[in-house]
Amino acid sequence: MMAQLFGYLRERSVVLKWVFFAYLAAAVVFDFFVERHHTHFWGDHIIGFWTIFAFFGCLGMIVVFKGLSHVWLMKGEDYYDE
Amino acid sequence: MMSNTIFMHPATYFILGAILMPFANRLKLQKVLLLAVPLLAFYQIHHLPASFGVCHFLGFELHFGRVDKLTYVFLHVFTLMALIGSIYGLHVKESGQHMAAFLYVAGSLGTTLCGDYLTLFIFWELMAFASVFLVWYRRRKRSIEAGYRYLLVHTTGGLILLAGIFLRYQNIHDLTFTRILAEGATTADYLIMIGFMLNAAVPPIHAWLPDAYPEATVTGAVYMCAFTTKTAVYVLARGFPGFTALAILGAIMTVYGVAYAVIENDARRILAYHIVSQVGYMVCGVGIGTAMAVNGACAHAYAHILYKALLFMGVGAVLEATGKTKLNELGGLYKYMPWSLVFTVIGGIAISGFPLTSGFISKSMIIAAAGADHRIFIMLMLSLAAVGTFLSVGIKLPYFVWFGPNEGVKEAKEVGWNMQLGMFIAAFMCIFLGFYPEYLYRMLPYPVTWHPYTMHHLSETFQLLGFTGLGFYLMVKKLKPEPKMNLDLDWFYRKGARVFMWVASKPVGAANDWVGEVYRTVGYRFTMAVARAMSWFDWEGIDWVLDGSAKGVVKGGDQLRTFQTGKLQHYIGGAAVALFIVLIIVVLL
Numbered sequence: 001m002m003a004q005l006f007g008y009l010r011e012r013s014v015v016l017k018w019v020f021f022a023y024l025a026a027a028v029v030f031d032f033f034v035e036r037h038h039t040h041f042w043g044d045h046i047i048g049f050w051t052i053f054a055f056f057g058c059l060g061m062i063v064v065f066k067g068l069s070h071v072w073l074m075k076g077e078d079y080y081d082e
Numbered sequence: 083m084m085s086n087t088i089f090m091h092p093a094t095y096f097i098l099g100a101i102l103m104p105f106a107n108r109l110k111l112q113k114v115l116l117l118a119v120p121l122l123a124f125y126q127i128h129h130l131p132a133s134f135g136v137c138h139f140l141g142f143e144l145h146f147g148r149v150d151k152l153t154y155v156f157l158h159v160f161t162l163m164a165l166i167g168s169i170y171g172l173h174v175k176e177s178g179q180h181m182a183a184f185l186y187v188a189g190s191l192g193t194t195l196c197g198d199y200l201t202l203f204i205f206w207e208l209m210a211f212a213s214v215f216l217v218w219y220r221r222r223k224r225s226i227e228a229g230y231r232y233l234l235v236h237t238t239g240g241l242i243l244l245a246g247i248f249l250r251y252q253n254i255h256d257l258t259f260t261r262i263l264a265e266g267a268t269t270a271d272y273l274i275m276i277g278f279m280l281n282a283a284v285p286p287i288h289a290w291l292p293d294a295y296p297e298a299t300v301t302g303a304v305y306m307c308a309f310t311t312k313t314a315v316y317v318l319a320r321g322f323p324g325f326t327a328l329a330i331l332g333a334i335m336t337v338y339g340v341a342y343a344v345i346e347n348d349a350r351r352i353l354a355y356h357i358v359s360q361v362g363y364m365v366c367g368v369g370i371g372t373a374m375a376v377n378g379a380c381a382h383a384y385a386h387i388l389y390k391a392l393l394f395m396g397v398g399a400v401l402e403a404t405g406k407t408k409l410n411e412l413g414g415l416y417k418y419m420p421w422s423l424v425f426t427v428i429g430g431i432a433i434s435g436f437p438l439t440s441g442f443i444s445k446s447m448i449i450a451a452a453g454a455d456h457r458i459f460i461m462l463m464l465s466l467a468a469v470g471t472f473l474s475v476g477i478k479l480p481y482f483v484w485f486g487p488n489e490g491v492k493e494a495k496e497v498g499w500n501m502q503l504g505m506f507i508a509a510f511m512c513i514f515l516g517f518y519p520e521y522l523y524r525m526l527p528y529p530v531t532w533h534p535y536t537m538h539h540l541s542e543t544f545q546l547l548g549f550t551g552l553g554f555y556l557m558v559k560k561l562k563p564e565p566k567m568n569l570d571l572d573w574f575y576r577k578g579a580r581v582f583m584w585v586a587s588k589p590v591g592a593a594n595d596w597v598g599e600v601y602r603t604v605g606y607r608f609t610m611a612v613a614r615a616m617s618w619f620d621w622e623g624i625d626w627v628l629d630g631s632a633k634g635v636v637k638g639g640d641q642l643r644t645f646q647t648g649k650l651q652h653y654i655g656g657a658a659v660a661l662f663i664v665l666i667i668v669v670l671l
Contacts, residue, residue, distance in 0.1 A: 050545035
């Protein structure tokens with residue numbers, strides 16, 4: 001039953017994609033209407049700060065960590081057995 | 083100790099349970115015992131007096147039971163976790179695995195309850211020695227090796243802790259385990275803190291964790307991910323709140339663990355690295371040290387034990403069903419193991435801090451406490467780690483195991499009812515705490531004034547999670563799993579050991595014959611001299627440290643000579659060197 005549900009959803013990934021984009025838009029719009037009391041951080045007063053933070057933080061981490069892995073840390077799985 | 087006091091201590095049930103396990107197995111009552119012991123302990127922790135089990139031993143006061151709110155919240159989650167772990171492992175027939183798990187839990191409960199450093203040390207070591215069997219029972223060559231490394235690292239950590247305890251006793255003649263103030267902390271206190279930090283997997287002494295946990299048995303890993311690090315968080319919260327070093331190291335941990343979780347390929351290794359990241363939040367909360375931060379650390383420990391165990395159970399179910407944990411070999415499992423997917427995703431969204439899950443109500447408390455304490459840089463690091471958490475454990479792991487571009491698994495069956503029940507209970511708790519945070523907040527050591535469900539916090543979370551998702555969506559090709567492993571700081575002792583072995587076999591081997599000749603003529607006199615020197619230390623003020631051992635060396639001089647031909651001398655030599663290091667620290671500092 002569950003497996004069929006996941007299969008059903010997977011076949012409609014295009015719809016899911018647009019639902020996801022609509023959610024992203026809604027999240028940003030929501031931030032315009034939020035009251036900002038008791039904040040201790042300048043970023044909390046900027047509308048959409050966490051949008052920018054999350055997006056570039058995510059891309060930055062993938063690029064930096066994957067990059068470090070490829071140029072330095074990555075070794076074969078039997079590295080310690082050799 | 084009176085017998086009724088012995089039975090007051092919840093660890094007693096687990097130790098007795100471990101002893102009775104083989105008999106219960108013979109009588110086909112093992113499953114009853116596995117459920118009865120954690121249930122009894124879970125009942126018992128609600129009826130503990132504030133202090134019990136004080137006894138005198140060799141002039142020391144051992145204090146087995148000290149209960150306050152800080153103790154209680156950890157006892158609560160430890161016994162609950164023992165129950166979930168027992169249910170998840172109910173199908174395992176081998177008594178030995180259950181015995182190791184029970185002794186491990188007993189060690190953890192004993193450490194949490196103890197009121198002095200000596201009792202702490204005993205249970206601390208019990209934890210290390212019991213848990214290594216959870217690795218060894220996997221019986222693969224890699225597990226055996228990883229288990230030895232795990233044991234060596236923890237023995238070293240234990241010796242550092244012991245050195246700190248000895249020193250502290252010499253300084254203040256008191257072994258009560260209470261809060262140490264950052265202003266007056268001495269070398270002794272820092273040694274104790276390093277011993278604790280090793281178990282909390284604080285970099286640079288963290289590599290034992292991602293080395294050993296992925297090699298543990300399916301059920302063993304579920305226990306291990308819960309107890310060692312969180313017991314360490316407890317002792318840090320008890321002894322060292324407000325140490326700025328912990329706040330900084332904790333923040334570094336959160337990002338460090340996430341970095342490896344993003345690049346690793348093995349699902350259990352990803353989760354293991356992610357423990358480092360999550361425990362970082364707790365260590366950071368302890369380091370900030372305000373009431374709200376310590377509350378946050380405890381709340382996060384509670385929530386984390388449940389969802390990290392849930393994730394280990396989900397991935398363990400995949401390992402049990404398919405024999406695989408590497409992301410590049412998995413994929414497409416949603417057709418065969420949909421319920422494991424549902425449970426694992428609940429763990430994944432809880433750890434990422436989705437609203438209405440336990441992560442939302444605990445993690446945010448530490449981040450907000452960092453903000454309230456005006457530690458903006460730390461706050462941003464914790465938030466960045468939250469992004470990485472959702473990226474690595476919330477999306478990447480379930481995506482490549484259950485969906486993914488390559489469908490690596492063609493056939494698999496959902497795991498047994500008991501494993502699914504274990505996952506269900508943990509998943510239920512993750513969501514229950516999200517809906518009803520007061521249940522957890524009431525248990526915390528300080529009164530809680532923090533409300534997680536504010537518009538502002540919700541908006542922040544919606545954006546953080548949504549745009550991390552967008553980042554993954556755009557970069558999914560870059561994250562394609564590769565059958566590789568990544569170097570970490572265990573390189574130093576894994577490759578370093580090889581250098582040591584070469585030196586041992588080549589130059590030392592040659593020198594050994596020559597030295598052996600000299601030793602036979604001079605060695606015995608030297609042993610006697612050492613014995614005299616040690617007994618001098620013994621009589622000169624630290625008699626309790628070495629009580630008896632000096633005389634033992636004199637007597638044992640002859641026996642030692644017989645060992646010298648066998649391999650035993652290496653082991654005894656190692657132990658002697660370790661003892662000398664402790665001695666030197668005690669005597670010189």
